[in-house]
Amino acid sequence: MLDVHAPHQTVHSWKDFLIHIAAIAIGLLLALALENLAEYVHERRQLSEARRELALEVAENRRSWASNVTETARIQQELDADLRLIQAVRAHAPAGDLKFDYSVRLYAVRDGPWQAVRQSSSLTLMPHEELQTYAWFHGILTSIMESMHAFETTLHIAAAIAASAPPEKLSEHDLNELASKTMEAQGRLVNLRMFLEFEKTGLGTLGINSKVSDRL
Numbered sequence: 001m002l003d004v005h006a007p008h009q010t011v012h013s014w015k016d017f018l019i020h021i022a023a024i025a026i027g028l029l030l031a032l033a034l035e036n037l038a039e040y041v042h043e044r045r046q047l048s049e050a051r052r053e054l055a056l057e058v059a060e061n062r063r064s065w066a067s068n069v070t071e072t073a074r075i076q077q078e079l080d081a082d083l084r085l086i087q088a089v090r091a092h093a094p095a096g097d098l099k100f101d102y103s104v105r106l107y108a109v110r111d112g113p114w115q116a117v118r119q120s121s122s123l124t125l126m127p128h129e130e131l132q133t134y135a136w137f138h139g140i141l142t143s144i145m146e147s148m149h150a151f152e153t154t155l156h157i158a159a160a161i162a163a164s165a166p167p168e169k170l171s172e173h174d175l176n177e178l179a180s181k182t183m184e185a186q187g188r189l190v191n192l193r194m195f196l197e198f199e200k201t202g203l204g205t206l207g208i209n210s211k212v213s214d215r216l
Contacts, residue, residue: 050122053113054134058206061141064107065199071106072193075155078102079186082158086179089167100167100178102159102185104152109141109199137202144195151188157181 078101085098114134117123123131158181161174170178 044125046120046122047125050117050120050126054117054206057110057113058203060110061199062203062207064109065196065203067107069193069196071104072189072196075104076186076189079182079189082162082182083179085167086175086182089170090172090175098167100159100162102155102162104155106148106152108148109144111138111141114138133202133205137199137206140195140198140202144192144199147188147192147195151185151192154181154185154188158185 081098082100082102085100088094088098126134158178161170161178161181164170164174
């Protein structure tokens with residue numbers, strides 16, 4: 001709040017009066033300028049902190065993405081092997097030491113900093129294009145988590161069927177169910193890997209934007 005006080009000394013002429021008015025006006029302008037400067041510095045600090053938190057989030061998601069890409073490639077190989085084993089059992093071919101593998105070790109994406117920033121006023125300070133990129137990217141992360149959840153659920157069901165008996169002891173009904181869930185898992189895996197490709201694009205874009213933002 002700005003306080004404006006009347007002059008303490010007596011005004012003897014119009015000249016003195018105008019001088020006092022000018023002094024008050026200059027004081028008000030300086031005070032407003034300082035107030036605006038303080039607000040600007042606060043907003044820039046707030047935006048810088050938001051960008052720093054989001055950059056850390058992106059870095060962690062980049063590490064998770066690399067692990068998930070490796071894991072999905074492994075799972076694809078295992079699902080192919082599972083189908084071959086089902087076909088071998090159906091043909092009464094010896095399975096030997098082959099076993100079904102429906103294990104999964106995927107990493108969840110991180111979006112806590114984004115959710116926190118959304119609750120603050122930081123996003124209103126961010127340039128529109130940068131904000132749109134972050135919003136699009138986190139939409140992709142949401143789709144990844146939904147796809148991942150559906151995929152893992154299918155794998156868990158398949159794993160439960162496979163664990164109910166040794167491969168050669170599974171009934172025809174169980175083999176049909178297992179084959180159905182295995183092929184469903186393959187389809188869901190294709191969907192998940194598609195979103196991981198979208199995430200790769202977003203991580204690359206945000207990496208470029210982060211370097212640009214550091215110079216602003």
